[in-house]
Amino acid sequence: MNDLDLEKLRLPLETPSYPEGFRSGFACFVGRPNVGKSTLMNALVGQKVAITSNRPQTTRRTVRGIVHRPEAQLIIVDTPGLHKPRTLLGERLDSLVRSTLVEVDVIVFCIPADEPIGRGDTYIAKELAEQTSTPVVAVVTKADLVDRDALAGQLLAVSELGDWADIVPVSAEGEFQLDTVSEVLCSHLPEGPPLYPDGDLTDEPEEMLVAELVREAALEGVRDELPHSIAVVVDEMSEREGKELVDIYASLYVERSSQKAIVIGTKGARLRDVGSRARKQIEGLLGRRAFLDLRVRVAKDWQRDPKLLRRLGFDQQS
Numbered sequence: 349m350n351d352l353d354l355e356k357l358r359l360p361l362e363t364p365s366y367p368e369g370f371r372s373g374f375a376c377f378v379g380r381p382n383v384g385k386s387t388l389m390n391a392l393v394g395q396k397v398a399i400t401s402n403r404p405q406t407t408r409r410t411v412r413g414i415v416h417r418p419e420a421q422l423i424i425v426d427t428p429g430l431h432k433p434r435t436l437l438g439e440r441l442d443s444l445v446r447s448t449l450v451e452v453d454v455i456v457f458c459i460p461a462d463e464p465i466g467r468g469d470t471y472i473a474k475e476l477a478e479q480t481s482t483p484v485v486a487v488v489t490k491a492d493l494v495d496r497d498a499l500a501g502q503l504l505a506v507s508e509l510g511d512w513a514d515i516v517p518v519s520a521e522g523e524f525q526l527d528t529v530s531e532v533l534c535s536h537l538p539e540g541p542p543l544y545p546d547g548d549l550t551d552e553p554e555e556m557l558v559a560e561l562v563r564e565a566a567l568e569g570v571r572d573e574l575p576h577s578i579a580v581v582v583d584e585m586s587e588r589e590g591k592e593l594v595d596i597y598a599s600l601y602v603e604r605s606s607q608k609a610i611v612i613g614t615k616g617a618r619l620r621d622v623g624s625r626a627r628k629q630i631e632g633l634l635g636r637r638a639f640l641d642l643r644v645r646v647a648k649d650w651q652r653d654p655k656l657l658r659r660l661g662f663d664q665q666s
């Protein structure tokens with residue numbers, strides 16, 4: 349088989365299901381208690397598609413909500429401890445919180461418009477100033493509670509509090525500037541595929557297991573060539589109406605196009621084999637028939653990128 353044939357074969361497998369320049373990533377909200385973090389998160393998530401999940405995404409974080417936009421997907425995660433900074437005041441941030449702050453793509457620092465900046469805010473601002481690798485967006489919440497002059501004054505005070513990537517006033521209850529906040533946050537995310545399926549999120553642990561089974565099958569026989577280079581994400585998993593059948597769409601990520609060719613094999617033979625072996629395992633796991641659609645995608649050097657690693661479900665290796 350010549351290269352041209354292989355290219356032809358790869359084309360349908362490569363078709364991205366998201367627009368060029370799509371961005372995806374993680375944000376965490378920090379701020380004193382009662383400043384409106386939860387209300388803002390809910391308003392942002394509810395704006396386009398209300399999808400929330402309290403299921404732990406990893407042992408280390410909880411996905412609180414997902415904001416779907418045409419050009420981006422923003423996943424809001426809990427920061428252990430920092431979303432309740434009361435417990436942190438007077439003590440140092442522990443290393444877990446620090447590492448979470450480093451690993452998210454953008455930090456959202458909430459300060460209310462209707463209260464003077466206090467010691468709690470200054471303390472958090474100081475801690476955030478040390479997060480030089482992660483952009484911090486300062487959000488002035490509850491803008492509906494003050495007049496224009498007071499809001500302008502608070503924006504100025506907040507700007508003097510630190511070196512923020514952006515400063516945005518918002519009112520979750522007044523539905524003022526919600527779209528702007530979401531747009532600004534998404535602008536700080538890296539380019540990458542959507543991490544959750546569009547529409548309702550079924551964040552079942554089954555999906556993780558299915559992804560693991562596919563990964564196992566894909567690694568069989570090539571473990572030495574691609575030791576840790578394969579990651580699998582289940583994009584969609586749904587029951588086919590009226591049938592005892594589950595439709596599963598999964599993406600198999602490799603780091604380079606040369607690895608992609610290995611995974612696919614001559615005339616796609618290897619990929620078909622991986623698919624049928626994985627399908628058998630999955631059917632055993634789910635106890636019903638499965639249709640498995642596998643796509644191979646290149647996510648350049650994902651092993652060396654902690655953010656990508658986490659995105660692809662390899663938190664423990666980051």
Ligand SMILES: Nc1nc2c(ncn2[C@@H]2O[C@H](COP(=O)(O)OP(=O)(O)OP(=O)(O)O)[C@@H](O)[C@H]2O)c(=O)[nH]1
Pocket residue numbers: 379380381382383384385386387388431432489490491492493518519520521522
């Ligand atoms: N007027 C007004 N009130 C708001 C707004 N956002 C939040 N609030 C109110 O502020 C209070 C605190 O909001 P939360 O969202 O619970 O604040 P939080 O920062 O998540 O609080 P903790 O969970 O204690 O950290 C609630 O009574 C909200 O109704 C807003 O945009 N405008």
